[in-house]
Amino acid sequence: xxxxxxxxxxxxxxxxxxxxxxxxxxxxxxxxxxxxxxxxxxxxxxxxxxxxxxxxxxxxxxxxxxxxxxxxxxxxxxxxxxxxxxxxxxxxxxxxxxxxxxxxxxxxxxxxxxxxxxxxxxxxxxxxxxxxxxxxxxxxxxxxxxxxxxxxxxxxxxxxxxxxxxxxxxxxxxxxxxxxxxxxxxxxxxxxxxxxxxxxxxxxxxxxxxxxxxxxxxxxxxxxxxxxxxxxxxxxxxxxxxxxxxxxxxxxxxxxxxxxxxxxxxxxxxxxxxxxxxxxxxxxxxxxxxxxxxxxxxxxxxxxxxxxxxxxxxxxxxxxxxxxxxxxxxxxxxxxxxxxxxxxxxxxxxxxxxxxxxxxxxxxxxxxxxxxxxxxxxxxxxxxxxxxxxxxxxxxxxxxxxxxxxxxxxxxxxxxxxxxxxxx
Numbered sequence: 001x002x003x004x005x006x007x008x009x010x011x012x013x014x015x016x017x018x019x020x021x022x023x024x025x026x027x028x029x030x031x032x033x034x035x036x037x038x039x040x041x042x043x044x045x046x047x048x049x050x051x052x053x054x055x056x057x058x059x060x061x062x063x064x065x066x067x068x069x070x071x072x073x074x075x076x077x078x079x080x081x082x083x084x085x086x087x088x089x090x091x092x093x094x095x096x097x098x099x100x101x102x103x104x105x106x107x108x109x110x111x112x113x114x115x116x117x118x119x120x121x122x123x124x125x126x127x128x129x130x131x132x133x134x135x136x137x138x139x140x141x142x143x144x145x146x147x148x149x150x151x152x153x154x155x156x157x158x159x160x161x162x163x164x165x166x167x168x169x170x171x172x173x174x175x176x177x178x179x180x181x182x183x184x185x186x187x188x189x190x191x192x193x194x195x196x197x198x199x200x201x202x203x204x205x206x207x208x209x210x211x212x213x214x215x216x217x218x219x220x221x222x223x224x225x226x227x228x229x230x231x232x233x234x235x236x237x238x239x240x241x242x243x244x245x246x247x248x249x250x251x252x253x254x255x256x257x258x259x260x261x262x263x264x265x266x267x268x269x270x271x272x273x274x275x276x277x278x279x280x281x282x283x284x285x286x287x288x289x290x291x292x293x294x295x296x297x298x299x300x301x302x303x304x305x306x307x308x309x310x311x312x313x314x315x316x317x318x319x320x321x322x323x324x325x326x327x328x329x330x331x332x333x334x335x336x337x338x339x340x341x342x343x344x345x346x347x348x349x350x351x352x353x354x355x356x357x358x359x360x361x362x363x364x365x366x367x368x369x370x371x372x373x374x375x376x377x378x379x380x381x382x383x384x385x386x387x388x389x390x391x392x393x394x395x396x397x398x399x400x401x402x403x404x405x406x407x408x409x410x411x412x413x414x415x416x417x418x419x420x421x422x423x424x
Contacts, residue, residue, distance in 0.1 A: 013040035014035075014036045014037075014038075014074075016070065016073075016075075017035065019289070020070065023070075023282045023283065024279065024282055024283065025283070026234070027234050028231075028232070030214075030215065030218050031230060034230070043129075044202050045079055045132070045195075045200055045203075046078060046201065046203035047078070047199075047203070047204055048067065048068060048081070048206055049081040049191065049204075049206065050064075050114065051083050051086070052082055052083055052084060052087045052107050052110040052114060053102065053110070055109065055110045055113035055114065056113060056114060056254045056259055057114055057255050059252070059254075059255070059268070060245055062255070062284060063283055064207065064234065066283060066284060068080070068131070069123075072131075076129065079134060079195060080118065080131050080132070082114060082115070082133060084108065084136060084137035084141075085135070085138075085139075085140030085141055086136060086188065086191070087107050087110075089184050089187065104137065107137075113256070115133060118131060120316070120317060120318060132199060134195070134199075136187075136194075139190075139194050140190075152190055155219075155223050156216070164213075165211075165212060167185075188214075188216070189216035189219075190220070191217070192214075192217030192229065193221050193224065193225070196225065196229055197225065202229050202230060203230045204229075204232070205233070205234070206233055206234070207234055209236060214233065215231055217229070217231065237283070240273045240275035251367060253268050262322045262323075262325070263325075263329050263330075263344055265317065265326070266311075266327065266330065267330065268310075269284075269309050269310035269313045270309075270330065271306075272306055274302050277302060277305050277306055280309055281296070281308070281312075284309070284316070285308075285316070286312065286316065287312060307327065311324075326342075329342040333418050343410070343418050343419055345422055346411075346419050346420070346421050347422055347423075347424045348423055350400070350424060354399075356398065357397065358396070359375065359379075359384070359396040359397070359398065360375050360376070360394065362411070363384075363413070368419070369413065376394045379394045380394070384411070384412065384413055385411070385412040386398075387409060398421070408421060
């Protein structure tokens, strides 16, 4: 059970900022009143930047994409900055150490793949609000260092840069911060300046850990172009448990079905902690706020709300058919004795299974559990099943003859993790 919820109405003129506030997306803004007037009077271009360190974004980026989705809904145009240039350096915000430096060729492949994450999440049909994709390597790759220092670097003081949280926190912990990373905030500010010049972009948005970087961009535009620009941040999401949003025992919750299946994605939302459900319904669904208030106050079964959240979030990323299929798979898996053929699949080579695959290797190499010791403990605690029968032998080896009855084997860990093992 939980208390009834009353969603307060915003007093802002702009329908975009009004809904931003009512959904809890709004954290900080450089000048909320002026931005409200601007968004009320005309359609604007606004951008969010995404690092390209992997071939997919993950759920940790989803709140930012939902903001872009909301921006479009209210008639404004999103600019998606894919950081081909800045990913070569790495954003120090929230990082404990310097991350691995990628080659630009690998980053380009990531950019191409990441664009696909947005296909269902944003609207590409309306010409006025169709997303603009830009790789900041376009200008960062051509920079003349001396000219950049004279024209851009001269606008920043070391004193102020040292006060920003992304720098200060690393120095306070006596963790190294390379000169390369230290320059990141200047390059991000330069991105905003270039987008303001070339794409009439008047607003940068991002998570609250980007606040310092965003302010730098706003000030750079004012100093050089003498134009007004605005910055806005969303809250960083932490779960009620204190865990980081979008992380599971298996790793990140990717927005790419080749890395994280639609069924697993549905299950991720279905397994939301009770105290996070209402917040996530506001953050990660398109349900209108009035309907959401009514739904939350009428539906007293938290598990039914979790299913609604899972269905709506999966529908947004994929489509309604995929969402329904995932829900049906879950019902078949948990509500009946038959094995659903729509569970996530683990493929195994025929040569390998001819030789035999140990249950310890199977679970660790597919990241169901992180170590062989964990697998042994799970078996000892009767937490692993093969075809719904409890496994009690940690020396179990799966051979080709185990597939004689069916072309798959169902393997399970606990009540929520189920997979079909199939021969390639």
